Every structure is written in C-alpha cells, then in structure tokens.
Amino acid sequence: KAGVTQTPRYLIKTRGQQVTLSCSPISGHRSVSWYQQTPGQGLQFLFEYFSETQRNKGNFPGRFSGRQFSNSRSEMNVSTLELGDSALYLCASSLTPGANTEAFFGQGTRLTVV
Amino acid sequence: AQRVTQPEKLLSVFKGAPVELKCNYSYSGSPELFWYVQYSRQRLQLLLRHISRESIKGFTADLNKGETSFHLKKPFAQEEDSAMYYCALSRGGGSNYKLTFGKGTLLTVNP
Numbered sequence: 001k002a003g004v005t006q007t008p009r010y011l012i013k014t015r016g017q018q019v020t021l022s023c024s025p026i027s028g029h030r031s032v033s034w035y036q037q038t039p040g041q042g043l044q045f046l047f048e049y050f051s052e053t054q055r056n057k058g059n060f061p062g063r064f065s066g067r068q069f070s071n072s073r074s075e076m077n078v079s080t081l082e083l084g085d086s087a088l089y090l091c092a093s094s095l096t097p098g099a100n101t102e103a104f105f106g107q108g109t110r111l112t113v114v
Numbered sequence: 115a116q117r118v119t120q121p122e123k124l125l126s127v128f129k130g131a132p133v134e135l136k137c138n139y140s141y142s143g144s145p146e147l148f149w150y151v152q153y154s155r156q157r158l159q160l161l162l163r164h165i166s167r168e169s170i171k172g173f174t175a176d177l178n179k180g181e182t183s184f185h186l187k188k189p190f191a192q193e194e195d196s197a198m199y200y201c202a203l204s205r206g207g208g209s210n211y212k213l214t215f216g217k218g219t220l221l222t223v224n225p
Contacts, residue, residue, distance in 0.1 A: 003157070033212065042217035043200065056212050090158065092213075103213065105158040 002026065004093050004106035012112045018079040021109045025072050025093030032074040033103065034066060037088040046089075049074055050097045081113045116141040118203050120216035127191050128224050135186040135219045137175075137201030146204040147177055147184040148213070153197045161186075161199070171195070191223045 005024040013019050025032050034046040045058040049068035066076040072093075078085055088110050092103040117140045127133050139145060147164040162170045164177040164184060175186045184201060201216040 035213075035215075043213075043215035045212045045214065048212055058212070102160045102163075104160075107157050 004091055004104050006089075006091050006106035006109050008109060009107065010110045010112075012114060013081050014114055015081055015083060017081050018077060019081060019111060020075055020077045021089055021091075021111070023074045023076075023091030023093070023106060025074070025091075026104055029093035029095055029104070030072050031094045031097040031101070032068055032072065033092045033094075034074070034076050035090045035092065036060075037090055037108070038086075043090070046076065048097065055097065078111075083113050086111060086113045116145070116203055116205055116214045118201050118214055118216035120199075120201055120219050122219045123217070124220050124222070126222045126224060129193055130190050133188050133191040133195070133221065133223075135199050135201075135221065137184045137186065137216060139182050139184065139201075139203050141182075141203060141205060143205055145177075147175070148202040148204070149173070149175055149184075149186050150200040150202055150215070151197050152200070158200070191221075193223045193225055196221055196223045 004026055007022045031050045033048040035043045036046055037043045046060055047054055047066050048056045052068045063079045068074045088108045090108045091106045094101040094103045119138045121136050149161040150158050151161040152158045173186055173188045175184050177184050198218050198220050200218045202213045204213050
C-alpha cells in the first residue's frame with residue numbers, strides 16, 4: 001500500500017510569506033500528526049488531527065495552524081514566516097489515535113526561509 | 115511534562131560488538147515507549163515498542179520503570195544497523211496522544 005505522501009518535498013520562501021504543506025495519509029488511516037525537525041531541537045510535536053478535529057497541539061506559536069479534511073488528508077499552514085521556521089516538517093499517520101498504534105511517517109517537506 | 119533524554123548524540127562500535135543505546139524518560143504516569151529508526155535517505159520508521167516485548171532485527175528494549183529507562187540493545191552489531199535512532203514516549207490514548215522524541219543517537223557500525 002502507498003505510504004504517507006507529503007507535498008511539496010522542498011520549498012524556499014521569503015521571510016514574512018506564508019506556506020501551506022500537504023499530507024496524504026495511508027488509506028484508511030484517520031489520525032494525522034505533524035512534527036518539526038531541526039538539528040538543534042530534534043523532533044517536536046506540532047499538532048494532531050483525528051476526524052477533522054485538532055485533538056492536541058504542541059508548544060508552537062499561533063502562526064502554525066492546520067486542518068484535516070473529510071478524506072483524512074491534512075494541511076499545515078505557517079504564516080509570517082521567520083528564518084527559524086526553516087526545518088524538515090514531518091507528517092505521520094496512524095489508524096487511530098491510540099498510543100500503541102504505529103505511526104507511519106512521510107518523507108517530509110524541507111522548508112527553507114530566506 | 116514528559117521528556118525523553120538520549121545522552122549520546124553519537125555512538126560508534128565495531129561489527130560484532132554489543133551495542134546499547136540509552137534512553138531515559140520522565141513522566142508521572144504509565145508511559146508507552148517506542149524506538150524509531152531512520153536509515154540513510156529513508157523515512158523514519160518504528161523499530162519496536164515496549165508493549166510488544168518483541169525482538170526486531172536482533173534489537174530488544176526493556177522498560178525499567180524504577181530507573182525510568184528504555185535502553186535499546188543488540189548483542190552483535192551489524193554494519194546495516196548504522197542509522198539514527200530515536201526513543202519516543204507517548205502518554206497514552208484518548209485526547210492527549212502525541213509522541214515526545216529524544217534528540218536521537220547516530221549509531222555507526224564500523225567494519
């Protein structure tokens with residue numbers, strides 16, 4: 001079966017712009033989580049969606065937002081980009097939000113803010 | 115707050131030697147612990163989870179609640195084990211599910 005697909009794979013944006021990243025989960029998976037990965041901070045949880053509802057949010061400013069559609073696809077948006085937002089953004093999907101449900105990760109979107 | 119600590123950023127061993135990647139956590143409740151692995155140019159993937167008590171690719175990990183540790187071990191390292199390893203914790207299902215990751219340990223197995 002097809003894995004988690006993230007688009008685009010690479011993005012270059014200018015400070016102050018906004019960006020939208022997309023994540024298509026594995027077919028049948030209804031839970032989608034987003035993570036930011038940087039060399040300094042490692043993998044940090046952004047938010048999690050299940051059945052179109054944001055169920056949990058990490059410690060990120062309000063410039064970071066997301067949503068999930070009825071087909072479980074998810075988007076995350078970052079407004080007023082800052083240089084520090086440059087990172088690899090990973091999406092993970094799982095069948096359900098349960099703790100012991102395996103999370104399958106996409107290859108990520110590499111965002112560079114200049 | 116939940117926290118995962120992987121004290122070694124880099125770990126280098128020779129092929130055939132035992133390897134242990136350390137993971138310590140802090141969490142007041144009953145955690146669910148995982149090890150994720152990322153091989154070169156591949157996506158992050160689950161290696162094993164404590165509740166399964168299984169051995170994957172020769173790796174095992176035991177949850178020690180007294181020492182709040184979940185160290186990953188393999189008796190004889192192979193070159194193909196070279197990868198980035200992340201320990202992760204979840205505080206359970208329901209409305210507060212999320213994974214908290216350690217910063218990772220880069221394992222290099224030398225021939």
